[in-house]
Amino acid sequence: MASPRACFEKLEVDVLAAMGKPSLGFLVALAISATCFVVGLGLWGYQMLFGMGVAGIRHPVGWGVYITDFVFWVGIAHSGTLISAVLFLFRAKFRSRFNRSAEAMTIFAVMTAGLFPLIHLGRSWFAYWLFPYPNQRELWVNFRSPLVWDVFAVSTYLTVSAVFFFVGLVPDLAVVRARAVGIRKKLYAAFSLGWVGSAKQWVHYNQLYIFLAALATPLVISVHSVVSWDFAMSIVPGWHTTIFAPYFVAGAIFSGCAMVLTLMIPMRKILKLEDHISISHFESIAKILLFTSLIVSYAYVIEFALAFYSGHTFEIAHFTYRLLGDYWYLYALMVFCNVLLPLTLFARSLRRSLTFLFVMSIFVNIGMWLERFVIIVTSLAKEYDPYSWGTYVPSMVEVGITVGSFGLFFTLFLIFTKMLPVLAITEVKETAL
Amino acid sequence: MNDTERRVDRRWEFEDEHEFLEKLKALVDQGTPTDLLDVITPVPVPATEEILKMKRSPLRFFTLAGALSGLSLGFAFTIFTVFDWPLITGGKPLISLPPFIVIAFALTILLGSLASFAGFLILGRMPSIKKIQEPIEHDNMFIILLEGEAAQ
Numbered sequence: 212m213a214s215p216r217a218c219f220e221k222l223e224v225d226v227l228a229a230m231g232k233p234s235l236g237f238l239v240a241l242a243i244s245a246t247c248f249v250v251g252l253g254l255w256g257y258q259m260l261f262g263m264g265v266a267g268i269r270h271p272v273g274w275g276v277y278i279t280d281f282v283f284w285v286g287i288a289h290s291g292t293l294i295s296a297v298l299f300l301f302r303a304k305f306r307s308r309f310n311r312s313a314e315a316m317t318i319f320a321v322m323t324a325g326l327f328p329l330i331h332l333g334r335s336w337f338a339y340w341l342f343p344y345p346n347q348r349e350l351w352v353n354f355r356s357p358l359v360w361d362v363f364a365v366s367t368y369l370t371v372s373a374v375f376f377f378v379g380l381v382p383d384l385a386v387v388r389a390r391a392v393g394i395r396k397k398l399y400a401a402f403s404l405g406w407v408g409s410a411k412q413w414v415h416y417n418q419l420y421i422f423l424a425a426l427a428t429p430l431v432i433s434v435h436s437v438v439s440w441d442f443a444m445s446i447v448p449g450w451h452t453t454i455f456a457p458y459f460v461a462g463a464i465f466s467g468c469a470m471v472l473t474l475m476i477p478m479r480k481i482l483k484l485e486d487h488i489s490i491s492h493f494e495s496i497a498k499i500l501l502f503t504s505l506i507v508s509y510a511y512v513i514e515f516a517l518a519f520y521s522g523h524t525f526e527i528a529h530f531t532y533r534l535l536g537d538y539w540y541l542y543a544l545m546v547f548c549n550v551l552l553p554l555t556l557f558a559r560s561l562r563r564s565l566t567f568l569f570v571m572s573i574f575v576n577i578g579m580w581l582e583r584f585v586i587i588v589t590s591l592a593k594e595y596d597p598y599s600w601g602t603y604v605p606s607m608v609e610v611g612i613t614v615g616s617f618g619l620f621f622t623l624f625l626i627f628t629k630m631l632p633v634l635a636i637t638e639v640k641e642t643a644l
Numbered sequence: 645m646n647d648t649e650r651r652v653d654r655r656w657e658f659e660d661e662h663e664f665l666e667k668l669k670a671l672v673d674q675g676t677p678t679d680l681l682d683v684i685t686p687v688p689v690p691a692t693e694e695i696l697k698m699k700r701s702p703l704r705f706f707t708l709a710g711a712l713s714g715l716s717l718g719f720a721f722t723i724f725t726v727f728d729w730p731l732i733t734g735g736k737p738l739i740s741l742p743p744f745i746v747i748a749f750a751l752t753i754l755l756g757s758l759a760s761f762a763g764f765l766i767l768g769r770m771p772s773i774k775k776i777q778e779p780i781e782h783d784n785m786f787i788i789l790l791e792g793e794a795a796q
Binding site (some may be wrong): 214215216219223318343349350351352353354355359360362364367368371374375376378385388400401403404405406407408409410411412413414415416417418419422426427429430433437595601637641644 | 646660680683684685686687688690693698700701703711722725726730731736740743744746750754758760763764767770771775776778779780781782784
């Protein structure tokens with residue numbers, strides 16, 4: 212068996228090789244993502260110039276694709292914190308293969324999500340009104356509003372995730388520093404803060420990591436609960452239900468794990484990390500995916516059961532509409548992607564097939580986006596009085612901005628793979644000992 | 645002053661963690677004062693804490709202080725705002741604690757995390773300009789350092 216040092220060296224060489232000169236394929240992917248982002252940005256500018264009329268949202272459906280995108284991206288962020296914090300506290304060893312990428316994904320997803328309330332505002336330049344600051348009218352924000360809770364929950368989430376991400380990076384930045392040359396060496400030396408790896412530093416580091424994990428763990432539950440309360444605190448049929456918080460949290464972890472698979476399966480192949488991320492590691496993520504899919508499926512059933520058991524006319528009418536109304540095909544597709552398809556993961560051979568997992572993860576991403584769309588749009592389209600009913604179709608501007616958000620997310624992720632070690636080198640070394 | 649900044653006269657390097665721990669233990673058993681010893685390792689080695697009889701990190705006090713400040717700030721600020729401009733909505737009391745808990749909770753986590761991070765930087769003496777300019781590398785070796793006087 213090779214000495215620990217030889218294993219460490221191989222790991223460093225393999226991971227840092229991934230940060231080498233970008234291939235043509237990488238540059239093409241980056242160009243496509245960046246173009247989508249720039250087009251999305253342009254459409255946002257167009258919307259600011261010509262007003263919200265260019266979007267499809269209007270009475271009665273005032274929340275459409277933008278809010279769907281917001282919830283979708285916040286949801287994607289969640290598996291990063293689950294993998295980095297919760298699985299750390301549970302001492303799940305497979306997390307060390309995914310936590311770096313998943314944490315990066317969390318930060319980029321929250322950044323993307325954070326844009327959507329601004330886009331949805333229309334007059335985005337007034338976004339700072341959501342923050343409590345002393346002003347000449349002596350008015351404060353309404354702390355009873357779930358929208359203000361959202362501001363606090365999401366900005367806390369972004370900050371804590373960024374701190375957690377950076378702390379995990381410090382010993383690895385020192386590894387990159389040792390092997391880099393020229394200006395890169397100076398940059399990585401500065402960002403590694405002069406890390407040495409002395410006994411005292413490790414003691415403080417380990418303590419910090421446990422505390423950050425313990426502080427981030429409640430965020431996994433709280434952030435998406437608060438997002439769900441944006442809906443559940445209102446009295447709109449289909450939204451006003453107590454199961455929304457756990458239902459949204461499970462959905463968030465479900466969609467986040469799917470995105471981890473979507474990103475990591477190609478990344479492992481392109482960056483040649485097959486020696487370090489095994490099929491069994493992916494199988495562990497597939498098991499979380501299956502488990503959370505079952506929770507989400509249960510929530511879908513309970514939603515209907517609660518509506519019909521309550522005997523509440525509007526709730527029953529709403530859920531009948533959701534299943535059989537104008538958007539029935541989206542609901543059916545959602546059930547196929549989120550409930551039926553993941554059941555195939557009970558088969559071990561499918562859990563271990565990376566091609567199958569990759570294809571399925573895309574279906575789950577689509578399914579979870581549709582879930583948010585169905586919840587938001589069907590509830591508003593037929594709220595109470597028939598004279599105010601209506602349907603909603605997203606405009607090309609909304610579609611373009613949504614595609615642009617994927618462009619932003621993938622652009623940031625691609626840049627990350629070339630700038631920072633995609634595997635948590637120090638943690639993988641630790642598990643190798 | 646950090647241990648790794650001291651004048652070092654003896655230095656042992658090991659490729660293997662177990663040999664490193666054996667040597668460290670032998671040094672301590674021989675009566676070498678633990679405050680003159682330091683180690684540099686590529687990964688955390690919890691056994692060194694016991695051998696060097698290190699105290700638990702005081703970082704927890706930073707976390708506690710930050711979290712408690714966040715909690716009290718969250719409640720104090722929300723309650724202050726409803727009294728600064730009293731506006732009764734829906735017949736509810738001005739101080740409606742349930743919604744304020746959400747804000748206080750978020751600030752507890754936020755300030756707790758930031759204070760912990762600040763504590764880490766202060767206790768770990770980072771960022772260190774000197775070590776940024778001249779980094780000390782472990783080169784994937786488990787290293788024991790002994791300060792001058794004990795090595796003589």
